Amino acid sequence: xxxxxxxxxxxxxxxxxxxxxxxxxxxxxxxxxxxxxxxxxxxxxxxxxxxxxxxxxxxxxxxxxxxxxxxxxxxxxxxxxxxxxxxxxxxxxxxxxxxxxxxxxxxxxxxxxxxxxxxxxxxxxxxxxxxxxxxxxxxxxxxxxxxxxxxxxxxxxxxxxxxxxxxxxxxxxxxxxxxxxxxxxxxxxxxxxxxxxxxxxxxxxxxxxxxxxxxxxxxxxxxxxxxxxxxxxxxxxxxxxxxxxxxxxxxxxxxxxxxx
Amino acid sequence: xxxxxxxxxxxxxxxxxxxxxxxxxxxxxxxxxxxxxxxxxxxxxxxxxxxxxxxxxxxxxxxxxxxxxxxxxxxxxxxxxxxxxxxxxxxxxxxxxxxxxxxxxxxxxxxxxxxxxxxxxxxxxxxxxxxxxxxxxxxxxxxxxxxxxxxxxxxxxxxxxxxxxxxxxxxxxxxxxxxxxxxxxxxxxxxxxxxxxxxxxxxxx
Numbered sequence: 001x002x003x004x005x006x007x008x009x010x011x012x013x014x015x016x017x018x019x020x021x022x023x024x025x026x027x028x029x030x031x032x033x034x035x036x037x038x039x040x041x042x043x044x045x046x047x048x049x050x051x052x053x054x055x056x057x058x059x060x061x062x063x064x065x066x067x068x069x070x071x072x073x074x075x076x077x078x079x080x081x082x083x084x085x086x087x088x089x090x091x092x093x094x095x096x097x098x099x100x101x102x103x104x105x106x107x108x109x110x111x112x113x114x115x116x117x118x119x120x121x122x123x124x125x126x127x128x129x130x131x132x133x134x135x136x137x138x139x140x141x142x143x144x145x146x147x148x149x150x151x152x153x154x155x156x157x158x159x160x161x162x163x164x165x166x167x168x169x170x171x172x173x174x175x176x177x178x179x180x181x182x183x184x185x186x187x188x189x190x191x192x193x194x195x196x197x198x199x200x201x202x203x204x205x206x207x208x209x210x211x212x213x214x215x216x217x218x219x220x221x222x223x224x225x226x227x228x229x230x231x232x233x234x235x236x237x238x239x240x241x242x243x244x245x246x247x248x249x250x251x252x253x254x255x256x257x258x259x260x
Numbered sequence: 261x262x263x264x265x266x267x268x269x270x271x272x273x274x275x276x277x278x279x280x281x282x283x284x285x286x287x288x289x290x291x292x293x294x295x296x297x298x299x300x301x302x303x304x305x306x307x308x309x310x311x312x313x314x315x316x317x318x319x320x321x322x323x324x325x326x327x328x329x330x331x332x333x334x335x336x337x338x339x340x341x342x343x344x345x346x347x348x349x350x351x352x353x354x355x356x357x358x359x360x361x362x363x364x365x366x367x368x369x370x371x372x373x374x375x376x377x378x379x380x381x382x383x384x385x386x387x388x389x390x391x392x393x394x395x396x397x398x399x400x401x402x403x404x405x406x407x408x409x410x411x412x413x414x415x416x417x418x419x420x421x422x423x424x425x426x427x428x429x430x431x432x433x434x435x436x437x438x439x440x441x442x443x444x445x446x447x448x449x450x451x452x453x454x455x456x457x458x459x460x461x462x463x464x465x
Contacts, residue, residue: 011360014360072420110361111358111361114358114359114360114361115360117359117360118358118359118360121353122354123350123351123353123354126350126353127350139278139280139282139285140285140343143285143286144289144347144350146286146289147286147289147290147292147293147347148289148350148351150290150293151293151296151351154290154293154297155297158297158298182298183442183445186294186298186442187442187445187446188449189294190291190294190442190446190451191446191449193290193291193294194287194290194291194446194451194452195451197283197286197290198283198286198287198451198454200286201282201283201285201286201287202283204282204286205282205283209282210278
């Protein structure tokens with residue numbers, strides 16, 4: 001169901017929610033927004049397996065925030081809270097752990113909300129919507145579409161270049177080896193891609209691409225009331241969450257700056 | 261005859277040379293696609309690095325400036341940096357769950373890179389020192405606009421913020437250097453002959 005919605009409407013729907021999640025000063029609001037995002041994805045017909053596949057690496061990232069923040073938070077912000085652990089001279093305060101939890105919850109919310117767009121939007125439709133609804137010049141949009149068609153070919157070519165390097169014994173392990181390998185692969189890949197681009201540009205010019213300001217479309221991306229409804233529903237749900245948390249006293253400050 | 265003249269005049273006005281030729285547009289787009297493909301696998305690494313905190317984040321964000329530096333040096337046109345960064349973010353959407361965030365980072369890095377390129381080079385002088393200065397300025401703006409606010413700089417000590425700023429600037433300068441070296445390596449294959457960099461090299465010879 002979400003896949004049929006206009007890509008721009010999904011961006012318009014989730015962007016304010018992501019901004020609110022980024023401003024959250026307590027864990028409850030980002031966790032509730034994460035729940036809202038997951039509920040929307042499930043109702044929107046995204047397979048739970050796909051959602052889990054996206055969230056598992058994210059959970060590791062969020063865990064990193066939880067572990068690091070208590071170590072780097074400025075002491076005067078948290079030293080009035082109880083100490084929960086001591087490692088040598090280092091004291092971990094409950095307030096510092098709360099900073100870590102809030103950071104973790106914010107990351108979870110931001111990525112979960114972005115999944116509403118990225119798990120349900122074919123990139124071709126996004127570019128079409130940019131041209132047809134957002135008035136991006138069609139020469140730019142359709143040049144991007146033409147180049148995006150090269151992506152699978154270039155991925156295969158990259159694999160072939162790496163395989164060729166391995167056959168010649170050029171593969172090296174370690175960070176420096178990987179970087180050298182990346183550089184060696186990028187040069188032929190870029191050269192080949194630019195040659196393809198020049199051939200494609202000639203072919204497009206030969207067919208009078210962009211010669212006239214008007215443009216007709218084979219595939220139209222529509223923007224209808226269901227798209228507006230999606231945005232309004234998500235905003236209403238977020239507003240209800242904020243009001244409920246406010247009533248319970250769990251909202252916390254909405255600000256970029258944490259005050260003592 | 262008069263009718264034919266009017267028709268030719270109309271045709272000429274329709275077919276006037278655009279700011280970007282199709283060849284330049286497609287070249288910019290494929291540069292973006294190649295870097296997008298290269299960046300896709302590193303988005304997972306980038307996400308993992310984010311968990312290590314502000315220092316790792318500062319250092320890793322420079323990676324997203326590599327296509328910007330390459331595009332600025334090769335194409336030398338207003339809008340090239342922004343275009344390449346946004347499209348390289350677009351490429352990531354089907355291949356990674358962090359697609360929208362990568363697109364956002366790409367767009368932001370592109371806008372900052374474009375601004376820094378305009379301030380430092382005015383699209384005229386693209387020597388190595390200016391390219392490095394562009395990277396340094398972009399790193400500084402990027403840190404100031406995103407990292408300090410989104411990671412709530414106030415809970416960090418001022419010394420840590422200064423260190424993270426230096427790391428961000430350093431990472432962007434390294435990315436600018438890498439873009440310069442890579443562009444020169446690609447230029448030696450001859451495929452950039454029709455770009456601003458290729459024309460400059462031809463004139464120099």
